[in-house]
Amino acid sequence: MPAVSAAQGRSTSTAAGQRRRAGRPSAAVLDKAGITAAALELVSRKGYDGLTMAALAKMLDVAPSALYNHVAAKQDVLLLVEDHLMSLVNVSGFEAGSWEDAVRTWAWSYRDVFAAHTPLIPVIAVLPVTDAPQTLAMYETVSKGFSDAGFPQEGIVPAIVALESFIFGSAYDVTAPEDIFESGSMADSTPHFTAAVRSSSAASGASAGIGEPGRQERGRQADAAFRLGLEALVSGLGALRS
Amino acid sequence: MPAVSAAQGRSTSTAAGQRRRAGRPSAAVLDKAGITAAALELVSRKGYDGLTMAALAKMLDVAPSALYNHVAAKQDVLLLVEDHLMSLVNVSGFEAGSWEDAVRTWAWSYRDVFAAHTPLIPVIAVLPVTDAPQTLAMYETVSKGFSDAGFPQEGIVPAIVALESFIFGSAYDVTAPEDIFESGSMADSTPHFTAAVRSSSAASGASAGIGEPGRQERGRQADAAFRLGLEALVSGLGALRS
DNA sequence: CTAGCTAAATGAATGGCATTCATTTAGTGG
DNA sequence: CCACTAAATGAATGCCATTCATTTAGCTAG
Known part of the structure; x- marks a missing residue:
């Protein structure tokens, strides 16, 4: 069950030297905690678009298919991350x-x-x-x-x-x-909304100095x-x- | 610009007979309204997993690449659907x-x-x-x-x-x-939550007859x-x- | 009238993705 | 020691969005 920090430590260093040969390794490389940690790091670095099974595998220095010995599907990885975030x-x-x-x-x-x-x-x-x-x-x-x-x-x-x-x-x-509420060229036909947007952003902008980024x-x-x-x-x- | 119902009518019938030959057709086959309508129908039949550019193209009796003359990306299709739903x-x-x-x-x-x-x-x-x-x-x-x-x-x-x-x-x-709130085997360690879940479902079940599906x-x-x-x-x- | 431009279609790639499968190897229980 | 199971590799699969070269149709300037 444990061996967490081992997997973690390996994954943090940017790449192991030589290829691992096929077959079961003496010490397990993967576990759920390590997968979760790697997924979180990947997300913080590349966002959710960057969270692919291939990228996750690479970060853990493992073949993509190896992940499927520990999770049934990518959805399970998301679930692990989600539960961690709740803590x-x-x-x-x-x-x-x-x-x-x-x-x-x-x-x-x-x-x-x-x-x-x-x-x-x-x-x-x-x-x-x-x-x-x-x-x-x-x-x-x-x-x-x-x-x-x-x-x-x-x-x-x-x-x-x-x-x-x-x-x-x-x-x-x-x-x-x-610019989500920028009505653009249709502003003329939506006077109430346009006015409301303007005055709400003025109001929130007033609380701190003007000319904000x-x-x-x-x-x-x-x-x-x-x-x-x-x-x-x-x-x-x-x-x-x- | 219009020709909407034409595209609509064609898309509803399940498949045109012979292949259309390459090149621009005399009357435009696609427009945004037709794409929107087909996307909505596809979603209602197969759900959002079934809404692929290929399936959409098939429903409109068109090659997938033809869609890209009218939308820049799939995201645009979703946007069309979204705006329609707002109405x-x-x-x-x-x-x-x-x-x-x-x-x-x-x-x-x-x-x-x-x-x-x-x-x-x-x-x-x-x-x-x-x-x-x-x-x-x-x-x-x-x-x-x-x-x-x-x-x-x-x-x-x-x-x-x-x-x-x-x-x-x-x-x-x-x-x-x-079963989203079914705590399963961990129920013992979450007594307050388990009790709350039980009594809330009892309360909502009581409003109509018991033994509901x-x-x-x-x-x-x-x-x-x-x-x-x-x-x-x-x-x-x-x-x-x- | 026609030369050229643009719009709208086809069809053949491309590359990325999750997932599966056969295979290999390492430990474990009877 | 033998069978079984767990955990890895590597090759393949199929789907998907998107791109590109090509073809054709209609419009418009000269």
């Missing part, structure tokens, strides 16, 4: 402090983690938690937090699902291009929308408590 | 009636449309509205509705974005498998979470009005 979501607020603040901390960190990994969102949506221990652990902590805060039993899952839906959608929003401008707009929706959900859902 | 979203509530009801009607129909087309959600998130007239038209109507309801100019776009984020995330939730059970749970979050957002965001 990065901050649920510490549910251990102490108010329910509202716990939800805020959790939701912001959840969004931030997956904003950098939006291609995984479709995977999560379909992924039975059975195969994802970290994910399950997160749900347990959050559920307990809701329960302790006085939520009725039947309302916990719907409330979490509503928050998660908002979080996933908002993660996409973070990645949207800066513009790249973080999108981030600030995404943050504003997220804050707005999150506060609405926190107060609306919080009313369910007894 | 199916019900914004009629914003013409008359209360803001709350208009948002409810809009949000439910928006979610329902894209629940059947979740692979497009990543496309929308990155799509500048410039190239999507129907999408732009929807935003215009919704913006006007918010403005007329007394929203401050700077708050309109953030509010719409927050709602959309929730809608997209919820669309994914609709497609989740029935289970397939619509997921739909009812998704609806419950969506209703919960939507009502929270409607009341939270509605407070911004002057």
Whole structure:
């Protein structure tokens, strides 16, 4: 089961010297932890387009087909990555402090983690938690937090699902291009929308100095929308408590 | 420019008799409307996995490479489909009636449309509205509705974005498998979550008779979470009005 | 009227991708 | 020590989006 750091160490160094000959090696080269780590590194370096079975194999200094002794399909690799990322979501607020603040901390960190990994969102949506221990652990902590805060039993899952839906959608929003709302040549025929876009970007731009690069401008707009929706959900859902 | 229904009519019949010889045909076979219609039909028959450039070409009785005279890449086909779907979203509530009801009607129909087309959600998130007239038209109507309801100019776009984020995330939730929250063998180590899952499915199952097939059970749970979050957002965001 | 330009089709590549299969080798349990 | 299983290689497969050379049709300038 272990031998993790061995696989890791090998994969980090840029290439082993001589070819490995065919046949089972004395010490196993691959395991799930090593595959997960290599996939994460590959994604951070080349993005999800660069995450191919061939590239993953190369990073682990292995033939592509070797991966299939450990995962049934590429989807399994994504699943491993996804479950690892869930362990990065901050649920510490549910251990102490108010329910509202716990939800805020959790939701912001959840969004931030997956904003950098939006291609995984479709995977999560379909992924039975059975195969994802970290994910399950997160749900347990959050559920307990809701329960302790006085939520009725039947309302916990719907409330979490509503928050998660908002979080996933908002993660996409973070990645949207800066000019997403530029109506271009049709601006004349969409006066209300054009005006609304203009004044909302002016408003978020005003909070920091003007003449900003513009790249973080999108981030600030995404943050504003997220804050707005999150506060609405926190107060609306919080009313369910007894 | 038109000749739409011609292309349409041809594409619907299952295959033309003899090969078309090389070279430009007297009447154009393809146009964007025909491509869009064929793509939609293909998706409804075979799903998004079945939407390949080759299959699309076959449905239109054309060589795959011919498509590239009308779209620059497959992404453009998805964009055409996406924009068409936006015209199916019900914004009629914003013409008359209360803001709350208009948002409810809009949000439910928006979610329902894209629940059947979740692979497009990543496309929308990155799509500048410039190239999507129907999408732009929807935003215009919704913006006007918010403005007329007394929203401050700077708050309109953030509010719409927050709602959309929730809608997209919820669309994914609709497609989740029935057993998504089945914790399986780890149930013992996640007592709070397991209990919450049990009682939430019992609660939604109780509204209709028991012993249901289970397939619509997921739909009812998704609806419950969506209703919960939507009502929270409607009341939270509605407070911004002057 | 015709020469040339552009648009719209075919058909034959190309390269990348996930996945499979036959084969080889190493350890393990009876 | 023998069979079995696990874990690697390397070669092949089939699908997919995309490109390119080529062909043909219609329009337009001179």
